[in-house]
Amino acid sequence: MLPTFTYVRPKTVAEALEQGAAEGAALHAGGTDLLGCLRDRVFQAGKIVSLSGLSELRGIAATREGGLRIGALTTLAEIAEHATIQERYPALAQGAASAASPQLRSQGTLGGNLCQRPRCWYFRGDFHCLRKGGGRCYAVAGQNQFHCILGGMGCYIVHPSDTAPALIALGAQVRIVSRGSSRLLALESFFVPPAQTVRRENVLRPGELVSEVRLPPAPAGMRSRYRKVRARGSWDFALAGVAVAAVLAEGKVQQVRVVLSGVAPIPWRATEAEAALVGKPLDADAIGRAAAASVAGAQPLSHNGYKIHLVRGIVAETLEALV
Amino acid sequence: MTRRRGSKGDGKGLSRRDFLGSVGASTVGAALTVAAPPLTAAEPAPQQEGLTPVALRINGRAERVLVEPRWTLLDVLRERLGLTGTKDGCERGECGACTVLIDGTARYACLVLAVEAEGREITTVEGLMNGEALGPVQAAFVEADGFQCGFCTPGQVMAAEGLLRKQPHPSLEEIREGMSGNLCRCGSYRHIFEAVRRAAEARG
């Protein structure tokens, strides 16, 4: 059952920012994660600020530069089914299509998918963990098969989004609006690792919201894919996933980004893997080295060592599929 | 028992406390004695405070209900409007038993706040009937034996309806994908896929 809250549905973004700045306010986009968090008492929210009246946050349109602008309230289903996204930014379409279930994709929004809270069952469960202001992380000595192998520090969550790795691989930017101003930043910079703080997963402050995501024009010859491995065929978050975007020319990799999901508290750029590919032909040798490099520095916990094999496997498989 | 429509009692009305008081405190067996008198409510009329009026359109009918903001569309359908065809399986969007159509798209009613559902066209399993006759998707489920205990079935039927409105001629693989947001613990999946295939044929 949900706890009691008041509900407002502002008619303008400015009003939404005002309402959202109040103590105990939470933004309601699609609501698929918010309601779950409230049910599990992950945090308190005395006031729900609905964004559903803000039509300017919807829609997919071309940008002047020839890229794409996706409103934060665009649903995952709309993204997965969008012809231009499927054609030019397939990793994003695949990421969106691989999330959750059909009904959830029709409700969950891009903004919500980027801002969703972690799925760690200690975080969601009746445990007063570090991320909720408590004194310890229960995953370290507990059931950590779904926790991170990279980037953990004090807290070992994985970031649950499938769209974020794809967007980062595709060079996306995110616009954050606050009262009186807005700023555009690389999506990579949106996420906050535990090394910085364990109390937030992204840079958003109360009184701010994500209004849109912008994709640069897809370079000629760019190929991209998102591959997700999960325990079940539907609903499940990734055991690990990888988004790859590469431009090949003259048989060699000109540019490439390899971004992992399900392995780190933030979408994880596998920069060593990228370095092993740039300037090389996409052959078995380079792919093998990239796959090995993608888990460089990985530090598994007691039950998630399999992720090291898994990441190597999906990186290899996905790079092969790009050829 | 007949299908219920309309608001159910809000806890007022005939109180049976008076009846039992006059009958006396009869002891039935050693294990059971009449307990202390029921607690009296110290608060004012419980239902009127903190309630928001909301105008919903359900199966083509306008319904005006007073809701707490925290009540989901599922709560309202089942508890306020007596439309118990839509089932409650988990209240977390993890099973699909509460699937309804919102503006023709299959959605989980348990994850939609009633206040968010204003102004939308909501269709429940009751809304797929043709009077007392089954609609084509429902009939296909019966023919294909697409259920066992039947509790997930209204949700499956609604998911199938939503799928077929978007994709009138899905392949078996597309059917499986489209129905992947609905659990069936009895494991009728194979027959469910067949039911959707037949429904697609029946709809033409």
Place this chain on the structure above:
Amino acid sequence: MRYYVDGEDRPATEPQGTPQLPPWGETRVVGKPLSRVDGYERVSGTAMYTLDVALPDMLHAAIVRCPHAHARVTKVDTSRAEKMPGVRAVLTGTTPGADLPWYFGEQGPTSKLFDPHCRYAGEEVAAVAAETPHQARDAAQAVVVEYEVLPFVVDPDAALKPDAPKVHEGGNRLGDPRVTQRGDVQAGFAQADMVVEGSYRTPCELHTTMETFVSVTRWEGDRLTVWESTQGVYATREGLARTLGLPLSSVRVICPYMGGGFGSKFEVGKYTVIAALLARMTARPVKAALSREESFLSEGNRPANLITLRAGAKKDGTLTALQGSFTGVVGAYPSGGTAAFQVLALYRCPNVRVEESDLYLNAGKARAFRAPGFPQCNWALEQLMDDLAQKLGMDPVDLRLKNLTTVLQMWGNPPFTSTGLGECLTRGAEAFGWQAARARPRGAGPVVRGVGMAAGMWGYPGEPRSTVIVKLYPDFSVNLNMGASDIGTGTKTVMAMVVAEELGVPLARIQIEHADTGTTQYAPVSGGSQTVLVNAPAVRAAAADVKGQLLEIAAGEMNCSAGDLVLADGKVARADSTGEPKPVTDLRGLQERQVLVGVGRRHPHPQGKVGLPFAAQFAEVEVNRRTGEIRVIRLVAAHDSGRVMNLKTYENQVFGGMTMGIGFGLTEQRLLDPQTGKMANANWHDYKIPTAKDVPLEQTCVPVDPHDTECNTTGAKGLGEPATIPTAAAIANAVYHATGVRVTEAPITPMSMLELLAVPKGGE
């Protein structure tokens, strides 16, 4: 025969003898793939499940549960909760009438309704009743409970150690191991040319029925009416009457539709008694509905099993010895945890020894779950047999065929009334294309394919106790009145088809009353794969009784004896075809009486024989060795469950059982946090049951009907449980065939697959 329910064994007391009706020959209705008689209600949303019941003036209950794996309640403060909006009653262990014994072991009750000594996280501590479900939950959260937290144990290996925290005073083992043996296993192993052994583990599994657990209770004076999501209204009635000290005549349990049981709903739950007590206190009906998360904690599970098995055989595959030890992790209170039955009975073997014991743990107590103990045993036995076949250089199907038996090798060695296991193996293999599939290359790349199979059987012949009434109305339509629940297996449809078969009345002219202790007659729980084999003969007998009475009346009006007459197409005619057939509706005697009431009772089991079902299932899997993903490509199930009563519902049942087997083998496990003992995956995303995308599109059912005329007067045997017994082992054997890795611990997840694949294999 022994069958455990809620920790109690039920000994065999049923009398044996011969039934009276001759076996059916060719049937006109029974066996056909007919649509369900209540399909309309289920797909229209008009079927009223207990969760849908809304009575005027009804209150809602919410339960306060212990958050600790092991603790003593030192204080319960309900003062804040009592003042909250809509609260009408609060119930604790000290409320008069609430001090009720619970969880019975061999020495009597081991706990109470609200036991201040809580032995698992989720155990009931108190309850409230309020006007709305939200108000009830809010108030439950406002009850303040103080606990003295105690050391706990949630790891089975830890629980076995002598210094482990004790769940109960007597230690963590439930008494001494139960030993069953025959012959001389030492000698048997000495005779063997090949000996194989293995250790296996299966997880704790949860039923997760679509409709959780829910009761609506209403008193009228001293009489209690309960709507309950149950598999057996008579079992619920009996349990409630006993607990509340009421005569059976004062308790009425009703359940026309229920959303899944799988064994979790045979018995009275605490929430039902809590609702009844709250209803008594408030003098209003009370509904207690468990949330999904709650349903994972307190309403039973399939216990984890730790099994070691050893098999010895001759070069030609003949088994000479089988030995095993089974530990069932039953949780916090007594329950049955294991079933070594298949080791003793599935294959012919003169020398067998099994030891079974149960282990306590600070976790929710086990409960019957679709073939209790059998999938766990099958997981071990059928992988061991697969291993044996490989080491002998034999085809796995041939190894099973080599060791068939026609006799139950215990309980006085009664012969089976029929056994189609051999035919299941050969016809299943043929339908699957087994030989060709075994010979196919697995694949040289990262993605490999393999095929595997497993045999199985179920060990409960049913409680032969059911009384059914069939009433004939003057317009030749019929009322079928029976106590049995239809838990989704199609019981109502099958029983109506039996009436249709006997009387020639179309299904559309049969009215069914069922599953209401106030208006029907005793039937055992719909579970244990006994519903058809117990009730169909009783239905047949009742319909035959009606027919007999009808023919007697007709004989009087047609001037002959009843033995000269037959009933067909709604008319009574002379068997020798002389004279005019007389429409039943023209019989004066029927019109005068306005109803004929036929009573049928289930006849006893056959003397000195036993009817049990058998199965063989075949699986093809694809394994991605780079990612650990396992996909089930196709499944074939060959089942000897006797006569197919309705081909549509039969197939659905088989596919459903296999789906559950996929869960057991590949996706499901309850995970407990080692630091607190609490369940870590207590929601329906994290406790993973198979979705539509986890089952193969290609599923085939091959019914094998041995035309058993001895098991009962309909020739049907059980199906619900055999359908799920061998699936997981067949999949595991297929995974082995594909990868060369034998996965002895269920479930086989991408996580475990990757870890096992990463282990370098010696000598390859």
